[in-house]
Amino acid sequence: MSQGLPGDAPLVHDLIGIGFGPSNVAMAIALSEHNTRVGREEAVTAHFFERQPDFGWHRGMLIDDATMQVSFLKDLVTLRNPASEYSFLCYLQSRGRLIDFVNHKNLFPLRVEFHDYFEWAAAKVDDMVSYGHEVVSVEPVVRDGIVEHLDVTARYGTGTVVHRARNLVIGTGLSPRMPEGVERTGRVWHTSELLAKADTLDGTDPTRFVVVGAGQSAAENVAYLHRRFPGAEVCAVFSRYGYSPADDSGFANRIFDPAAVDEYFTAPDDVKRKLMEYHGNTNYSVVDIELIDDLYRQAYREKVLGAERLRFLNVSRLTGIEEHDTGVRARVTSLVTGEETLLDADVVVYATGYRPADPGGVLGRIADHCRHDAEGRLLVGRDYRLATDPELRCGIYLQGGTEHTHGITSSLLSNTAVRVGEILDSVLGHRPAPVPDTPRPVADGIGSPL
Secondary structure (H helix, E strand, C coil): CEECCCCCCCCEECEEEECCCHHHHHHHHHHHHHHHHHCHHHCCCEEEEECCCCCCCCHHHCCCCCECCCCCCCCCCCCCCCCCCCCHHHHHHHHCCHHHHHHHCCCCCEHHHHHHHHHHHHHHCHHHEEECCEEEEEEEEEECCEEEEEEEEEEECCEEEEEEECEEEECCCEEECCCCCCCCCCCEEEHHHHHHHHHCCCCCCCCEEEEECCCHHHHHHHHHHHHHCCCCEEEEECCCCCCCECCCCCCHHHHHCHHHHHHHHHCCHHHHHHHHHHHHHHCCCCECHHHHHHHHHHHHHHHHHCCCCEEEECCEEEEEEEEECCEEEEEEEECCCCCEEEEEECEEEECCCEEECCCHHHHHHHHHHECECCCCCECECCCCEECECCCECCEEEECCCCHHHHCCCCCCHHHHHHHHHHHHHHHHHCCCCCCCCCCCCCCCCCCCCC
Protein backbone atom coordinates (compact mmCIF):
# COMPACT_ATOMS: atom_id res chain seq x y z
CA MET A 1 0.00 0.00 0.00
CA SER A 2 1.53 3.29 -1.09
CA GLN A 3 1.94 6.02 1.51
CA GLY A 4 2.07 9.67 0.51
CA LEU A 5 5.37 10.99 1.81
CA PRO A 6 6.77 14.53 2.00
CA GLY A 7 8.48 15.42 -1.23
CA ASP A 8 6.74 12.56 -3.06
CA ALA A 9 4.81 14.55 -5.65
CA PRO A 10 4.46 12.73 -8.96
CA LEU A 11 2.10 14.03 -11.59
CA VAL A 12 -1.44 13.15 -10.57
CA HIS A 13 -3.89 12.71 -13.41
CA ASP A 14 -7.47 13.74 -12.83
CA LEU A 15 -8.45 10.54 -14.62
CA ILE A 16 -6.89 7.33 -15.89
CA GLY A 17 -8.83 5.14 -18.29
CA ILE A 18 -8.39 1.37 -18.45
CA GLY A 19 -9.15 0.16 -21.96
CA PHE A 20 -9.51 2.21 -25.12
CA GLY A 21 -12.46 0.78 -26.96
CA PRO A 22 -15.31 2.95 -28.28
CA SER A 23 -16.52 3.96 -24.80
CA ASN A 24 -13.19 5.27 -23.60
CA VAL A 25 -12.39 6.80 -27.00
CA ALA A 26 -15.63 8.75 -26.52
CA MET A 27 -14.43 9.64 -23.01
CA ALA A 28 -11.13 10.95 -24.37
CA ILE A 29 -12.98 13.02 -26.97
CA ALA A 30 -15.26 14.52 -24.32
CA LEU A 31 -12.18 15.44 -22.27
CA SER A 32 -10.45 16.94 -25.31
CA GLU A 33 -13.47 19.08 -26.16
CA HIS A 34 -13.83 20.19 -22.54
CA ASN A 35 -10.15 21.15 -22.35
CA THR A 36 -10.40 23.14 -25.57
CA ARG A 37 -13.31 25.11 -24.12
CA VAL A 38 -11.84 25.90 -20.71
CA GLY A 39 -8.16 26.34 -21.46
CA ARG A 40 -5.01 25.04 -19.82
CA GLU A 41 -5.62 26.16 -16.23
CA GLU A 42 -8.90 24.28 -15.90
CA ALA A 43 -8.04 21.35 -18.16
CA VAL A 44 -8.75 17.81 -16.98
CA THR A 45 -5.57 15.75 -17.10
CA ALA A 46 -6.03 12.19 -18.29
CA HIS A 47 -4.31 9.16 -19.76
CA PHE A 48 -5.59 5.82 -21.06
CA PHE A 49 -4.02 2.37 -21.24
CA GLU A 50 -4.97 -0.19 -23.90
CA ARG A 51 -3.46 -3.66 -24.04
CA GLN A 52 -4.00 -4.08 -27.78
CA PRO A 53 -1.20 -2.77 -30.02
CA ASP A 54 -3.65 -0.43 -31.74
CA PHE A 55 -7.36 0.32 -31.81
CA GLY A 56 -9.62 -2.66 -32.52
CA TRP A 57 -13.31 -3.34 -31.97
CA HIS A 58 -14.84 -6.77 -32.68
CA ARG A 59 -12.45 -7.28 -35.56
CA GLY A 60 -13.45 -10.94 -35.80
CA MET A 61 -16.96 -9.96 -36.86
CA LEU A 62 -16.20 -7.25 -39.43
CA ILE A 63 -17.99 -9.19 -42.15
CA ASP A 64 -17.90 -7.21 -45.37
CA ASP A 65 -21.68 -6.90 -45.78
CA ALA A 66 -22.71 -6.70 -42.09
CA THR A 67 -24.34 -3.44 -41.04
CA MET A 68 -24.61 -1.63 -37.72
CA GLN A 69 -27.77 -2.13 -35.69
CA VAL A 70 -27.76 1.44 -34.39
CA SER A 71 -28.18 4.70 -36.27
CA PHE A 72 -25.03 6.52 -37.36
CA LEU A 73 -26.29 9.44 -35.25
CA LYS A 74 -25.51 7.32 -32.18
CA ASP A 75 -21.83 7.77 -32.82
CA LEU A 76 -19.23 8.77 -30.23
CA VAL A 77 -20.35 12.38 -29.88
CA THR A 78 -23.53 13.53 -31.63
CA LEU A 79 -26.10 12.96 -28.87
CA ARG A 80 -23.84 14.89 -26.49
CA ASN A 81 -22.51 17.52 -28.89
CA PRO A 82 -24.16 17.65 -32.34
CA ALA A 83 -21.59 20.25 -33.48
CA SER A 84 -18.59 18.03 -32.66
CA GLU A 85 -15.77 17.71 -35.17
CA TYR A 86 -15.49 14.05 -34.14
CA SER A 87 -18.87 13.00 -35.56
CA PHE A 88 -19.50 10.26 -38.11
CA LEU A 89 -20.58 12.93 -40.60
CA CYS A 90 -17.24 14.73 -40.19
CA TYR A 91 -15.54 11.38 -40.72
CA LEU A 92 -17.48 10.88 -43.95
CA GLN A 93 -16.51 14.37 -45.11
CA SER A 94 -12.84 13.59 -44.43
CA ARG A 95 -13.13 10.39 -46.46
CA GLY A 96 -14.90 12.11 -49.37
CA ARG A 97 -18.07 10.02 -48.97
CA LEU A 98 -20.53 12.41 -47.33
CA ILE A 99 -22.69 13.00 -50.43
CA ASP A 100 -22.55 9.32 -51.37
CA PHE A 101 -23.74 8.36 -47.89
CA VAL A 102 -26.59 10.87 -48.01
CA ASN A 103 -27.69 9.50 -51.39
CA HIS A 104 -27.58 6.01 -49.92
CA LYS A 105 -30.60 6.94 -47.72
CA ASN A 106 -29.53 4.60 -44.93
CA LEU A 107 -29.23 5.16 -41.18
CA PHE A 108 -27.12 2.03 -40.68
CA PRO A 109 -23.56 2.06 -42.03
CA LEU A 110 -21.52 -1.01 -42.81
CA ARG A 111 -19.83 -2.36 -39.71
CA VAL A 112 -16.41 -2.14 -41.37
CA GLU A 113 -17.13 1.53 -42.14
CA PHE A 114 -18.09 2.30 -38.54
CA HIS A 115 -14.95 0.57 -37.37
CA ASP A 116 -12.95 2.82 -39.68
CA TYR A 117 -14.77 5.78 -38.11
CA PHE A 118 -13.74 4.57 -34.64
CA GLU A 119 -10.12 4.27 -35.78
CA TRP A 120 -10.27 7.76 -37.30
CA ALA A 121 -11.65 9.22 -34.06
CA ALA A 122 -9.20 7.31 -31.86
CA ALA A 123 -6.28 8.62 -33.92
CA LYS A 124 -7.36 12.19 -33.18
CA VAL A 125 -6.87 11.67 -29.44
CA ASP A 126 -4.02 9.17 -29.50
CA ASP A 127 -1.81 11.55 -27.52
CA MET A 128 -3.90 10.49 -24.50
CA VAL A 129 -3.37 6.72 -24.85
CA SER A 130 -0.55 4.22 -24.46
CA TYR A 131 -1.25 1.20 -26.68
CA GLY A 132 0.34 -2.14 -25.92
CA HIS A 133 -0.01 -1.45 -22.19
CA GLU A 134 -1.93 -3.88 -19.99
CA VAL A 135 -3.00 -2.63 -16.58
CA VAL A 136 -1.88 -5.25 -14.07
CA SER A 137 -2.61 -3.58 -10.74
CA VAL A 138 -4.29 -0.67 -9.01
CA GLU A 139 -2.88 0.22 -5.60
CA PRO A 140 -4.20 2.68 -3.02
CA VAL A 141 -2.16 5.73 -2.05
CA VAL A 142 -3.05 6.36 1.60
CA ARG A 143 -2.54 9.41 3.75
CA ASP A 144 -3.93 9.64 7.28
CA GLY A 145 -6.10 6.59 6.69
CA ILE A 146 -7.68 8.03 3.54
CA VAL A 147 -7.16 6.68 0.02
CA GLU A 148 -6.41 9.93 -1.77
CA HIS A 149 -5.00 8.58 -5.04
CA LEU A 150 -4.63 5.37 -6.99
CA ASP A 151 -1.38 4.09 -8.49
CA VAL A 152 -2.05 2.30 -11.77
CA THR A 153 0.66 -0.06 -13.01
CA ALA A 154 0.68 -1.02 -16.67
CA ARG A 155 2.94 -3.62 -18.28
CA TYR A 156 4.42 -3.09 -21.75
CA GLY A 157 6.82 -5.66 -23.16
CA THR A 158 9.35 -6.35 -20.43
CA GLY A 159 8.79 -3.07 -18.59
CA THR A 160 6.18 -1.37 -16.46
CA VAL A 161 5.02 2.18 -15.90
CA VAL A 162 3.11 3.63 -12.95
CA HIS A 163 0.69 6.56 -13.23
CA ARG A 164 -1.16 8.15 -10.32
CA ALA A 165 -4.80 9.21 -10.54
CA ARG A 166 -7.68 10.79 -8.67
CA ASN A 167 -10.22 8.83 -10.72
CA LEU A 168 -10.45 5.69 -12.83
CA VAL A 169 -12.82 4.99 -15.68
CA ILE A 170 -12.96 1.30 -16.55
CA GLY A 171 -13.93 0.52 -20.12
CA THR A 172 -12.50 -2.93 -20.71
CA GLY A 173 -15.41 -4.11 -22.81
CA LEU A 174 -16.90 -7.58 -22.97
CA SER A 175 -15.35 -11.03 -22.97
CA PRO A 176 -16.65 -13.98 -25.03
CA ARG A 177 -19.02 -16.29 -23.18
CA MET A 178 -18.67 -20.04 -23.75
CA PRO A 179 -20.84 -22.77 -22.23
CA GLU A 180 -19.50 -24.20 -18.99
CA GLY A 181 -16.84 -26.79 -19.63
CA VAL A 182 -16.30 -25.84 -23.28
CA GLU A 183 -12.94 -24.41 -24.30
CA ARG A 184 -12.05 -22.63 -27.53
CA THR A 185 -9.74 -24.59 -29.81
CA GLY A 186 -8.79 -24.71 -33.47
CA ARG A 187 -12.09 -26.47 -34.20
CA VAL A 188 -14.30 -25.00 -31.49
CA TRP A 189 -14.73 -21.28 -32.06
CA HIS A 190 -16.50 -18.34 -30.54
CA THR A 191 -18.13 -16.02 -33.04
CA SER A 192 -15.85 -13.16 -31.92
CA GLU A 193 -12.95 -14.83 -33.77
CA LEU A 194 -14.86 -15.82 -36.91
CA LEU A 195 -12.84 -14.07 -39.62
CA ALA A 196 -9.39 -14.94 -38.30
CA LYS A 197 -10.37 -18.57 -37.72
CA ALA A 198 -12.05 -18.85 -41.11
CA ASP A 199 -8.83 -17.68 -42.75
CA THR A 200 -7.06 -20.74 -41.32
CA LEU A 201 -9.32 -22.95 -43.45
CA ASP A 202 -8.23 -21.40 -46.73
CA GLY A 203 -6.93 -24.10 -49.03
CA THR A 204 -8.93 -26.80 -47.24
CA ASP A 205 -12.28 -28.27 -48.20
CA PRO A 206 -14.55 -28.17 -45.11
CA THR A 207 -17.73 -30.16 -45.43
CA ARG A 208 -19.82 -29.07 -42.43
CA PHE A 209 -20.09 -26.29 -39.85
CA VAL A 210 -22.35 -26.28 -36.80
CA VAL A 211 -23.37 -22.84 -35.51
CA VAL A 212 -24.98 -22.60 -32.06
CA GLY A 213 -27.17 -19.63 -31.16
CA ALA A 214 -30.22 -17.64 -32.20
CA GLY A 215 -29.02 -14.02 -32.15
CA GLN A 216 -27.68 -11.60 -34.73
CA SER A 217 -24.11 -12.90 -34.57
CA ALA A 218 -25.28 -16.49 -34.99
CA ALA A 219 -27.32 -15.64 -38.09
CA GLU A 220 -24.44 -13.60 -39.54
CA ASN A 221 -22.09 -16.54 -38.96
CA VAL A 222 -24.46 -18.90 -40.75
CA ALA A 223 -24.80 -16.56 -43.74
CA TYR A 224 -21.06 -15.86 -43.92
CA LEU A 225 -19.89 -19.48 -43.69
CA HIS A 226 -22.51 -20.55 -46.22
CA ARG A 227 -21.26 -17.93 -48.66
CA ARG A 228 -17.52 -18.31 -48.08
CA PHE A 229 -17.40 -22.12 -48.21
CA PRO A 230 -19.73 -23.12 -51.06
CA GLY A 231 -18.97 -26.82 -50.67
CA ALA A 232 -19.88 -26.99 -46.99
CA GLU A 233 -23.14 -27.67 -45.20
CA VAL A 234 -23.99 -25.16 -42.46
CA CYS A 235 -26.18 -26.40 -39.60
CA ALA A 236 -27.80 -23.83 -37.32
CA VAL A 237 -28.81 -25.15 -33.90
CA PHE A 238 -31.14 -23.21 -31.61
CA SER A 239 -33.93 -23.88 -29.12
CA ARG A 240 -36.56 -21.74 -30.89
CA TYR A 241 -38.63 -22.53 -33.98
CA GLY A 242 -36.72 -19.87 -35.83
CA TYR A 243 -34.82 -16.64 -35.52
CA SER A 244 -36.84 -13.91 -33.80
CA PRO A 245 -36.85 -10.43 -35.37
CA ALA A 246 -35.43 -7.51 -33.44
CA ASP A 247 -38.00 -4.96 -32.32
CA ASP A 248 -36.62 -1.69 -33.66
CA SER A 249 -39.92 0.14 -33.78
CA GLY A 250 -39.95 3.77 -32.70
CA PHE A 251 -41.78 3.27 -29.40
CA ALA A 252 -39.74 0.24 -28.33
CA ASN A 253 -36.52 2.05 -29.17
CA ARG A 254 -37.28 4.51 -26.40
CA ILE A 255 -35.67 1.97 -24.07
CA PHE A 256 -32.35 3.26 -25.49
CA ASP A 257 -33.12 6.93 -24.84
CA PRO A 258 -30.98 8.80 -22.29
CA ALA A 259 -34.16 9.59 -20.34
CA ALA A 260 -34.87 5.86 -20.05
CA VAL A 261 -31.66 5.49 -18.03
CA ASP A 262 -33.06 7.93 -15.44
CA GLU A 263 -36.32 6.01 -15.25
CA TYR A 264 -34.65 2.61 -15.04
CA PHE A 265 -32.21 3.75 -12.36
CA THR A 266 -34.98 4.98 -10.06
CA ALA A 267 -37.42 2.12 -10.75
CA PRO A 268 -38.03 -0.58 -8.11
CA ASP A 269 -36.26 -3.89 -8.74
CA ASP A 270 -39.44 -5.66 -9.85
CA VAL A 271 -40.07 -2.94 -12.45
CA LYS A 272 -36.47 -3.23 -13.65
CA ARG A 273 -36.99 -6.95 -14.22
CA LYS A 274 -40.22 -6.35 -16.09
CA LEU A 275 -38.64 -3.73 -18.33
CA MET A 276 -35.87 -6.15 -19.29
CA GLU A 277 -38.44 -8.86 -19.98
CA TYR A 278 -40.58 -6.51 -22.05
CA HIS A 279 -37.78 -5.04 -24.12
CA GLY A 280 -35.03 -7.64 -24.18
CA ASN A 281 -36.13 -8.35 -27.76
CA THR A 282 -34.69 -5.01 -28.83
CA ASN A 283 -31.18 -6.38 -28.35
CA TYR A 284 -30.85 -9.94 -27.03
CA SER A 285 -31.20 -13.15 -29.09
CA VAL A 286 -32.84 -11.32 -31.98
CA VAL A 287 -31.95 -10.84 -35.64
CA ASP A 288 -32.57 -8.13 -38.23
CA ILE A 289 -35.64 -9.11 -40.22
CA GLU A 290 -33.82 -8.58 -43.54
CA LEU A 291 -31.24 -11.22 -42.62
CA ILE A 292 -33.93 -13.62 -41.44
CA ASP A 293 -35.75 -13.25 -44.77
CA ASP A 294 -32.52 -13.71 -46.74
CA LEU A 295 -31.69 -16.94 -44.92
CA TYR A 296 -35.22 -18.29 -45.33
CA ARG A 297 -35.22 -17.51 -49.07
CA GLN A 298 -31.86 -19.24 -49.47
CA ALA A 299 -33.00 -22.32 -47.55
CA TYR A 300 -36.20 -22.54 -49.60
CA ARG A 301 -34.31 -22.10 -52.88
CA GLU A 302 -31.99 -24.97 -51.96
CA LYS A 303 -34.95 -27.16 -51.05
CA VAL A 304 -36.52 -26.52 -54.45
CA LEU A 305 -33.23 -27.28 -56.23
CA GLY A 306 -32.62 -30.39 -54.15
CA ALA A 307 -29.20 -29.24 -52.95
CA GLU A 308 -29.66 -28.27 -49.31
CA ARG A 309 -26.59 -26.79 -47.65
CA LEU A 310 -28.49 -24.74 -45.08
CA ARG A 311 -29.98 -26.82 -42.30
CA PHE A 312 -31.90 -25.48 -39.32
CA LEU A 313 -32.11 -27.81 -36.33
CA ASN A 314 -34.71 -25.89 -34.37
CA VAL A 315 -36.27 -26.62 -30.99
CA SER A 316 -32.99 -28.37 -30.27
CA ARG A 317 -29.89 -27.94 -28.19
CA LEU A 318 -26.25 -28.87 -28.61
CA THR A 319 -25.71 -31.25 -25.70
CA GLY A 320 -22.19 -32.46 -26.32
CA ILE A 321 -19.11 -32.22 -28.49
CA GLU A 322 -16.17 -34.58 -28.95
CA GLU A 323 -13.13 -33.23 -30.71
CA HIS A 324 -10.83 -35.60 -32.62
CA ASP A 325 -7.95 -35.31 -35.04
CA THR A 326 -10.02 -34.56 -38.14
CA GLY A 327 -13.01 -32.71 -36.74
CA VAL A 328 -15.71 -32.47 -34.10
CA ARG A 329 -18.67 -34.75 -33.41
CA ALA A 330 -21.62 -32.70 -32.19
CA ARG A 331 -24.59 -34.22 -30.37
CA VAL A 332 -27.83 -32.32 -30.96
CA THR A 333 -30.87 -33.21 -28.84
CA SER A 334 -34.48 -32.39 -29.71
CA LEU A 335 -36.20 -30.53 -26.90
CA VAL A 336 -39.51 -32.09 -27.93
CA THR A 337 -38.72 -35.79 -28.40
CA GLY A 338 -35.30 -36.14 -26.80
CA GLU A 339 -34.03 -37.72 -30.02
CA GLU A 340 -30.31 -37.29 -30.56
CA THR A 341 -28.64 -36.43 -33.86
CA LEU A 342 -24.89 -36.85 -34.31
CA LEU A 343 -23.20 -34.42 -36.68
CA ASP A 344 -19.61 -34.84 -37.80
CA ALA A 345 -18.34 -31.34 -38.51
CA ASP A 346 -15.10 -29.57 -39.29
CA VAL A 347 -15.91 -26.74 -36.87
CA VAL A 348 -18.45 -25.86 -34.18
CA VAL A 349 -19.05 -22.13 -33.74
CA TYR A 350 -20.60 -20.85 -30.51
CA ALA A 351 -22.52 -17.59 -30.92
CA THR A 352 -23.25 -17.54 -27.20
CA GLY A 353 -22.69 -13.88 -26.49
CA TYR A 354 -20.48 -11.95 -24.11
CA ARG A 355 -20.16 -11.11 -20.45
CA PRO A 356 -18.99 -7.83 -18.93
CA ALA A 357 -15.44 -7.84 -17.63
CA ASP A 358 -15.26 -8.06 -13.83
CA PRO A 359 -13.71 -4.80 -12.54
CA GLY A 360 -12.70 -6.59 -9.36
CA GLY A 361 -9.98 -8.41 -11.26
CA VAL A 362 -8.03 -5.22 -11.95
CA LEU A 363 -9.00 -3.28 -8.80
CA GLY A 364 -7.36 -5.76 -6.43
CA ARG A 365 -7.49 -4.48 -2.84
CA ILE A 366 -9.43 -1.42 -3.96
CA ALA A 367 -12.36 -3.77 -4.57
CA ASP A 368 -12.61 -4.26 -0.80
CA HIS A 369 -13.73 -0.63 -0.52
CA CYS A 370 -16.58 -1.10 -3.04
CA ARG A 371 -20.11 -1.62 -1.80
CA HIS A 372 -22.55 -4.28 -3.03
CA ASP A 373 -26.30 -4.82 -3.01
CA ALA A 374 -28.16 -7.72 -1.42
CA GLU A 375 -27.49 -9.86 -4.50
CA GLY A 376 -23.77 -9.22 -4.40
CA ARG A 377 -23.74 -6.81 -7.33
CA LEU A 378 -21.72 -3.62 -7.31
CA LEU A 379 -23.60 -0.54 -6.17
CA VAL A 380 -23.30 2.14 -8.83
CA GLY A 381 -24.49 5.74 -8.67
CA ARG A 382 -26.49 7.42 -11.43
CA ASP A 383 -23.23 9.04 -12.55
CA TYR A 384 -21.70 5.55 -13.12
CA ARG A 385 -19.47 6.04 -10.07
CA LEU A 386 -19.03 3.04 -7.79
CA ALA A 387 -20.38 3.43 -4.28
CA THR A 388 -17.44 2.99 -1.91
CA ASP A 389 -16.42 3.24 1.73
CA PRO A 390 -15.80 6.78 3.01
CA GLU A 391 -12.08 6.00 3.25
CA LEU A 392 -11.85 5.87 -0.55
CA ARG A 393 -11.95 9.42 -1.87
CA CYS A 394 -11.13 8.46 -5.47
CA GLY A 395 -13.80 8.00 -8.09
CA ILE A 396 -14.13 4.70 -9.94
CA TYR A 397 -16.44 4.85 -12.96
CA LEU A 398 -17.77 1.96 -15.01
CA GLN A 399 -18.46 1.92 -18.74
CA GLY A 400 -20.22 -1.43 -18.87
CA GLY A 401 -21.32 -3.90 -16.23
CA THR A 402 -24.11 -1.58 -15.04
CA GLU A 403 -27.12 -3.23 -16.64
CA HIS A 404 -28.60 -4.04 -13.23
CA THR A 405 -28.61 -0.33 -12.33
CA HIS A 406 -28.76 1.59 -15.62
CA GLY A 407 -30.57 -0.77 -17.97
CA ILE A 408 -30.02 -2.24 -21.38
CA THR A 409 -27.71 0.48 -22.70
CA SER A 410 -25.01 -0.35 -20.13
CA SER A 411 -22.50 -1.60 -22.71
CA LEU A 412 -24.20 -0.48 -25.94
CA LEU A 413 -23.23 2.30 -28.32
CA SER A 414 -26.70 3.85 -28.11
CA ASN A 415 -25.95 5.92 -25.02
CA THR A 416 -22.16 6.14 -25.12
CA ALA A 417 -21.92 9.83 -26.07
CA VAL A 418 -24.31 10.90 -23.30
CA ARG A 419 -22.78 8.55 -20.73
CA VAL A 420 -19.26 9.94 -21.08
CA GLY A 421 -20.62 13.47 -20.69
CA GLU A 422 -22.28 12.46 -17.43
CA ILE A 423 -19.08 10.84 -16.18
CA LEU A 424 -17.10 13.97 -17.05
CA ASP A 425 -19.63 16.13 -15.18
CA SER A 426 -19.23 13.89 -12.13
CA VAL A 427 -15.43 14.04 -12.28
CA LEU A 428 -15.62 17.83 -12.43
CA GLY A 429 -18.15 17.92 -9.60
CA HIS A 430 -15.88 15.92 -7.30
CA ARG A 431 -12.75 17.80 -8.27
CA PRO A 432 -10.78 19.25 -5.34
CA ALA A 433 -10.59 23.01 -5.13
CA PRO A 434 -7.32 24.30 -6.62
CA VAL A 435 -4.65 25.47 -4.22
CA PRO A 436 -4.12 29.25 -4.64
CA ASP A 437 -1.03 30.23 -6.62
CA THR A 438 -0.19 26.59 -7.37
CA PRO A 439 -0.18 25.83 -11.09
CA ARG A 440 -1.79 22.53 -12.03
CA PRO A 441 0.40 20.39 -14.33
CA VAL A 442 -1.25 19.31 -17.55
CA ALA A 443 -0.55 15.81 -18.89
CA ASP A 444 0.86 15.69 -22.38
CA GLY A 445 1.94 12.10 -22.60
CA ILE A 446 3.89 12.63 -19.34
CA GLY A 447 4.87 9.35 -17.78
CA SER A 448 4.40 7.40 -21.01
CA PRO A 449 7.44 5.33 -21.89
CA LEU A 450 6.68 5.66 -25.56
